[in-house]
Amino acid sequence: SQKIEQNSEALNIQEGKTATLTCNYTNYSPAYLQWYRQDPGRGPVFLLLIRENEKEKRKERLKVTFDTTLKQSLFHITASQPADSATYLCALTPSYGSSNTGKLIFGQGTTLQVKP
Amino acid sequence: ETGVTQTPRHLVMGMTNKKSLKCEQHLGHNAMYWYKQSAKKPLELMFVYSLEERVENNSVPSRFSPECPNSSHLFLHLHTLQPEDSALYLCASSLENGGAEFFGPGTRLTVL
Numbered sequence: 001s002q003k004i005e006q007n008s009e010a011l012n013i014q015e016g017k018t019a020t021l022t023c024n025y026t027n028y029s030p031a032y033l034q035w036y037r038q039d040p041g042r043g044p045v046f047l048l049l050i051r052e053n054e055k056e057k058r059k060e061r062l063k064v065t066f067d068t069t070l071k072q073s074l075f076h077i078t079a080s081q082p083a084d085s086a087t088y089l090c091a092l093t094p095s096y097g098s099s100n101t102g103k104l105i106f107g108q109g110t111t112l113q114v115k116p
Numbered sequence: 117e118t119g120v121t122q123t124p125r126h127l128v129m130g131m132t133n134k135k136s137l138k139c140e141q142h143l144g145h146n147a148m149y150w151y152k153q154s155a156k157k158p159l160e161l162m163f164v165y166s167l168e169e170r171v172e173n174n175s176v177p178s179r180f181s182p183e184c185p186n187s188s189h190l191f192l193h194l195h196t197l198q199p200e201d202s203a204l205y206l207c208a209s210s211l212e213n214g215g216a217e218f219f220g221p222g223t224r225l226t227v228l
Contacts, residue, residue, distance in 0.1 A: 004158075034217075041204075041222070041224070042221055042222065043118070043120075043206050043208075043219030043220050043221050043222050044159070044206075044217075044219050045118065045219070046217060046218060046219075049215075089158075089159070091159075093215075103161055103164070103172065104149075104217060105161075106158045107158060108158045109158070
């Protein structure tokens with residue numbers, strides 16, 4: 001079966017450290033993979049998109065890697081701050097030719113807590 | 117603000133009521149989406165409209181009826197809902213189907 005898995009346990013880290021969140025998928029061939037941030041009671045906010053032919057993407061303190069062999073994406077926040085505390089969602093878009101073409105398929109999200 | 121607005125933000129309705137959720141985007145996007153988010157579950161795609169035509173209906177019960185009168189507006193008409201339909205309903209839009217999506221703040225729906 002097709003699955004996107006994110007660590008359901010909350011990640012607690014100290015301010016200033018690097019947070020690393022994992023997204024694993026099975027039985028998908030993503031055209032691209034996206035990361036979103038969601039605060040309680042609010043809609044997700046788009047952060048980064050990485051394409052299947054890209055290994056790494058950066059934006060300010062954020063870095064995303066994409067390994068299509070391992071079927072995994074890692075999301076890093078460097079010099080983390082308490083304001084980074086939120087739930088982070090991974091989502092992928094299957095490649096053209098799939099029955100899921102054009103759909104964004106979300107993982108269940110990982111909650112990050114950055115302690116001062 | 118993401119440029120996607122939703123009204124109302126909160127809605128409480130009985131099982132026999134009829135109500136509508138509204139979504140509006142001012143981003144010039146061509147695709148719009150309805151999602152359902154329940155506690156402890158991933159976002160569930162309900163409907164996709166691309167260039168105002170419905171291209172996806174993920175086996176959603178007929179008590180949910182979408183309408184897309186133009187590329188900027190999207191409605192979700194609700195009729196005879198069940199308590200298990202209580203959830204956060206999110207609207208999103210994107211420039212192209214499958215690209216980065218911009219979400220509205222959601223409507224928190226409670227069905228009594």
